[in-house]
């Protein structure tokens with residue numbers, strides 16, 4: 413087998429100064445790392461007034477995300493400030509009792525039974541896209557927005573009982589992208605002594621608020637419709653019913669429901685869309701892997717559509733997904749804030765410090781992965797040696813704040829790869845160079861135009 417090694421951002425030979433690191437980070441969060449960052453176990457940096465630590469070893473990752481969850485539960489102030497105008501007190505950025513009660517309400521709605529039910533809608537939505545593609549073979553498609561519309565439509569139909577429709581999907585997907593492009597993940601004021609309002613009144617914040625308004629309008633419309641149609645068995649209908657104290661101890665206000673719906677939209681569509689886009693790119697550069705994928709699909713499925721039960725019967729398809737999100741973790745940096753003084757590796761971690769767990773580094777760490785920068789799905793097959801270390805592989809994070817939609821996302825991705833690769837191949841036009849863009853999430857830069865070819869009718 414020949415394996416492909418995609419280009420990756422330049423790694424610096426020596427540490428950057430605090431100011432240099434901030435300036436690089438404001439352009440691209442993946443451009444700040446040194447060659448050493450992929451070998452060291454624990455790092456610290458003073459970013460102007462902000463002390464920052466990086467847990468870069470599986471034992472330390474477990475300590476931060478699991479054992480000491482009570483200390484590192486809170487998201488970093490930068491992350492909270494970046495997302496608060498859009499998500500309010502939504503799950504992704506809340507903590508304490510609010511987080512615990514909202515998570516408690518939603519957890520059962522993502523159990524295996526629910527995901528199995530959702531999978532039928534996933535299959536029909538992916539098949540609709542495949543039918544549209546069939547009418548456009550031998551033309552160029554923009555893979556990233558195409559995957560964004562697919563995953564936004566899946567979230568909308570499964571969780572909210574509402575077909576989003578191409579027009580609204582385009583508005584929402586663009587508004588989320590505009591929001592990300594306009595927020596400042598590393599606002600200068602959080603690292604320096606500049607006042608907050610300098611960030612708040614900047615042009616970019618204004619653009620972020622405009623994008624947030626567009627998203628709020630679409631979501632309000634979805635909630636209005638769900639209120640008229642309360643008998644559906646969707647996540648949104650359950651959240652609306654949780655307002656009824658007979659069903660739950662906790663009540664969510666309409667605004668809180670809106671916040672949770674936006675979290676699910678944001679956390680649920682873009683991460684999966686980015687993973688799928690990266691996957692088509694990696695497959696297009698890996699003919700041997702692609703051939704093995706086609707062989708598995710032909711053998712297990714032939715020409716029939718996959719179902720929920722088939723996901724477990726497609727280990728190579730699953731390994732391709734696992735390896736894609738190892739190389740390109742959609743959430744490449746997990747950031748937390750210490751809520752009390754702590755000690756790690758005999759180093760004092762003062763209350764208020766930022767603690768980072770960086771899947772981008774851990775997933776390519778030289779101690780834990782042979783050929784760390786190469787796309788080798790086989791490393792995720794049963795019996796592979798070395799077995800991937802659970803706390804060096806964190807596409808969905810770990811511990812109590814692990815991704816709520818992990819199983820949803822895996823089933824959706826495996827079904828999407830299977831159904832689309834059964835019928836099509838996506839090829840990259842000669843001479844195209846694919847690079848990344850990293851703000852809150854890691855995605856291919858631009859729209860990733862690829863050529864659509866028919867594999868089977």
Ligand code: HEM
Pocket residue numbers: 503504505515567675676679680681683684687737741742743745746747806807808809812813814815816817818820821822825
């Ligand atoms: C490939 C797909 C996905 C990936 C890689 C992914 C990854 C992640 C990661 C890394 C986090 C933790 C972030 C942090 O701690 O800072 C997270 C949280 C979350 N994800 Fe996902 N996610 C995916 C799909 C989904 C889907 C499909 C949904 C819902 C339908 C979802 C809902 C959430 C929610 C609600 C949280 C916040 C959980 C909490 O803080 O309690 N995700 N996700």
